[in-house]
Amino acid sequence: MLSRKSRKRIADYLTYIVLILFGAIVVIPFLWMILSSFKDAGEIWTFPPVFMPKKFQWSNYRDAWNALPFDRFLFNSIIVTVCVTIGQLFTCSLGGYAFARLRFPGRDKIFLLYLATMMIPFPVMMIPLFIIMRTLGWIDTLTALIVPGLFSAWGTFLMRQYMLGIPKALEDAARIDGCSYWRLYWNIIVPLCKPVFATLGIFTFMGTWNQFFWPLIMINTISAKTLPLGLVMFQARIAAETPWHLIMAASCAIVLPIIVLFIIGQKYYVKGIVMSGIKG
Amino acid sequence: MKIKIHRPKYFQKEEIAGLCFLSPNLIGFLIFSFLPITASIFLTFTEWNLATSPRFVGFENYVNIIDDELFWKYLWNTFYYAIGTIPATVMLSFFLAYLLNRKIHGIVFFRTLFFSPSITLLVAIAIVWSWLYNADFGLFNFILGTLGIDGPRWLQSTTWAMPAIIIMGIWKGTGYSMLIFLAGLQNIPEQYYEAADIDGANWWQKITHVTIPLISSTTFFVLVTTMIGAIQGFDQFYIMTRGGPAGETTTLVYYIFQNAFEWFKMGYAATIALMLFAIILVVTLFQWRFANKWVYDEGGS
Numbered sequence: 001m002l003s004r005k006s007r008k009r010i011a012d013y014l015t016y017i018v019l020i021l022f023g024a025i026v027v028i029p030f031l032w033m034i035l036s037s038f039k040d041a042g043e044i045w046t047f048p049p050v051f052m053p054k055k056f057q058w059s060n061y062r063d064a065w066n067a068l069p070f071d072r073f074l075f076n077s078i079i080v081t082v083c084v085t086i087g088q089l090f091t092c093s094l095g096g097y098a099f100a101r102l103r104f105p106g107r108d109k110i111f112l113l114y115l116a117t118m119m120i121p122f123p124v125m126m127i128p129l130f131i132i133m134r135t136l137g138w139i140d141t142l143t144a145l146i147v148p149g150l151f152s153a154w155g156t157f158l159m160r161q162y163m164l165g166i167p168k169a170l171e172d173a174a175r176i177d178g179c180s181y182w183r184l185y186w187n188i189i190v191p192l193c194k195p196v197f198a199t200l201g202i203f204t205f206m207g208t209w210n211q212f213f214w215p216l217i218m219i220n221t222i223s224a225k226t227l228p229l230g231l232v233m234f235q236a237r238i239a240a241e242t243p244w245h246l247i248m249a250a251s252c253a254i255v256l257p258i259i260v261l262f263i264i265g266q267k268y269y270v271k272g273i274v275m276s277g278i279k280g
Numbered sequence: 281m282k283i284k285i286h287r288p289k290y291f292q293k294e295e296i297a298g299l300c301f302l303s304p305n306l307i308g309f310l311i312f313s314f315l316p317i318t319a320s321i322f323l324t325f326t327e328w329n330l331a332t333s334p335r336f337v338g339f340e341n342y343v344n345i346i347d348d349e350l351f352w353k354y355l356w357n358t359f360y361y362a363i364g365t366i367p368a369t370v371m372l373s374f375f376l377a378y379l380l381n382r383k384i385h386g387i388v389f390f391r392t393l394f395f396s397p398s399i400t401l402l403v404a405i406a407i408v409w410s411w412l413y414n415a416d417f418g419l420f421n422f423i424l425g426t427l428g429i430d431g432p433r434w435l436q437s438t439t440w441a442m443p444a445i446i447i448m449g450i451w452k453g454t455g456y457s458m459l460i461f462l463a464g465l466q467n468i469p470e471q472y473y474e475a476a477d478i479d480g481a482n483w484w485q486k487i488t489h490v491t492i493p494l495i496s497s498t499t500f501f502v503l504v505t506t507m508i509g510a511i512q513g514f515d516q517f518y519i520m521t522r523g524g525p526a527g528e529t530t531t532l533v534y535y536i537f538q539n540a541f542e543w544f545k546m547g548y549a550a551t552i553a554l555m556l557f558a559i560i561l562v563v564t565l566f567q568w569r570f571a572n573k574w575v576y577d578e579g580g581s
Contacts, residue, residue, distance in 0.1 A: 019390050033408045095305030104298030117313045123536050123553045128316035151308025181297040210401035212515045228403040251404040262399045274463040
C-alpha cells in the first residue's frame with residue numbers, strides 16, 4: 001500500500017500528463033497556423049508537410065496585407081468595435097441603473113419583456129432587422145453594424161444584477177445632500193461598477209470584433225467590410241490555388257490582438273462567464 | 281376631514297429620471313429587438329421577395345414546410361451536429377475542469393490555454409481547420425498516414441464533412457463549458473469531501489456520490505447553453521463547406537440564410553426561423569422537465 005503522500009504525487013503526475021496531452025491538442029491548430037504563415041508557396045504545397053519553414057517568410061504578412069485592402073478592414077473593425085463597446089456600456093449602465101434603483105410606472109413589466117427577448121434566437125430577428133436596415137438605407141454602411149449593437153438586453157440585465165448588489169446607504173446619504181440622479185449615477189454608481197464595466201466591455205469588444213453573420217448579411221461593398229469578412233473573401237477568391245500561407249498570415253494578425261486582450265482582461269472575462277453561468 | 285395623500289415630489293422626479301435613464305436603451309430595444317420579433321410573426325404569413333410588395337398568403341408557408349423534404353433533411357443535419365458536439369463537449373469539459381480543480385501548479389496557464397479556442401474568432405478557426413482537413417496536403421491526413429490510415433477527403437466527403445465540423449466544434453467549445461464547470465466545482469464546500477474521506481470513500485466514489493450530484497445544476501446550465509449554441513451554428517458551415525457537399529452540412533440556420541439572402545424568400549425564411557425558435561423552446565422545456573429527475577438543488581427550493 002502506498003502512502004497517502006506518494007499516492008497524491010502519482011495523481012499529480014498523471015494529471016500533468018493528461019493536461020499536457022490535451023494542451024497539445026489545443027495548441028496544434030494554432031501552431032500550424034503560425035508555422036504555415038511563415039512558409040513559402042512551395043513549402044505549403046508539399047506532402048508530407050514541412051514542419052519548420054526553412055526561412056521565415058515575414059514578407060507573407062506584408063503580401064497578405066496588400067492582397068486586399070486590409071488597412072480599410074482594420075479601420076472599419078476598430079470603428080465598429082469601439083463605437084459599439086462604448087455605446088453599449090453607456091446605454092446598458094443607464095438602463096441597468098433605472099431598473100435597479102429608480103421606481104417608475106411599468107418598470108417591472110418592461111424588465112420582464114427584456115428577459116423574454118433574451119431567449120429569442122438571432123435568426124428570428126435577422127430577417128425583419130434586415131428589412132428595417134434596408135428601409136433606413138443603411139445596407140453597406142458601418143451604421144448598420146454599429147446602431148443595432150448600441151443596446152443589449154443581456155448587458156442591461158448584467159448591469160442591473162450588479163447594481164442591485166451595491167449597498168444603498170451611499171446613495172441615500174448623497175440624496176439627502178441634494179444630489180441629482182445624474183450625479184448619483186455618474187459620481188457614485190459608475191465608480192462602484194468598474195468590475196462590471198470591465199466585464200461587459202470585454203465581452204462586447206470581443207463579440208463585436210469576432211462578429212461574422214450580421215456583417216455578412218449587411219455588407220457587400222469592399223470598402224465597408226470588417227476583418228472577418230475580409231478574411232473570408234480571401235479564402236473564397238481563388239478556390240483552386242488558395243494562397244494558404246497568406247491566409248494563415250492574415251489569420252494570425254487578426255487572432256493575435258484578441259488573445260492578447262484576453263490575457264490582459266482574463267479576470268473580468270472569466271468573472272462575466274461565471275456570472276452569466278450562475279445567475280443565468 | 282378629508283386627508284389628502286400626496287405622493288412626495290421626489291417620487292415624481294424619480295419617475296421622470298427613471299424614464300429618462302432608460303429611454304436610450306428602451307428605444308434601441310423597441311426598434312432592434314421588439315419590433316423585429318413581432319414583425320417576424322407577421323412575415324410568416326406573407327410571400328415577399330423584396331422587389332414587389334408583400335402578399336398575404338395565410339398559412340401557406342407553414343404548409344409548405346411540412347412538404348419540404350429539404351427542411352426535414354436540414355433539421356436532421358442540425359440535430360446531427362448538436363448530438364455530435366454536446367455530449368463530447370460536456371464530458372470533456374467536466375473532465376478538464378475536474379483536473380484543473382486539483383491544487384497543483386500551473387493551473388492558470390492550462391486554464392488560459394484550454395480557453396483560448398473559445399475567444400478566437402470562429403471565422404479564423406474554421407479557415408485554419410479547413411487547411412488542416414485538406415485531403416492532399418493537410419496535417420490531419422498526414423498524421424493518419426503515419427498511423428497507416430488512409431484519411432478520408434474530409435470536407436469534400438458526404439460522410440465525413442459533418443464529423444469533421446463536429447470535431448472542430450468540440451475543440452472550439454470545450455473551453456467555455458470547462459470554465460463554467462470549474463466555477464461550479466469551486467463552489468462545492470470542502471466539508472463534503474472531508475465527510476466522504478471519513479467514510480472511507482475512494483476517489484471514484486467521491487466523484488460519483490459527491491461531485492456529480494452537487495454539480496448537476498451547472499451541468500444542466502452547460503447542457504442548455506451548448507444545445508442552444510449548437511442549434512444556431514452558422515459561421516463554420518458557411519466557411520468550411522458552404523453547406524455542402526450535397527447539402528450534407530446544411531443546417532436550419534444556413535437554410536434560413538439561403539432562403540432569405542440568396543433566394544429572397546423572406547416569408548418562408550421567417551417561417552423556418554420561427555420553427556427553429558419553437559424547436560429550441562421545446563428542447564429546452566424538455567430538458568427543464570427532465571432536470572427535476574436528476575438535478576440536485578441544494579437550496580431545496
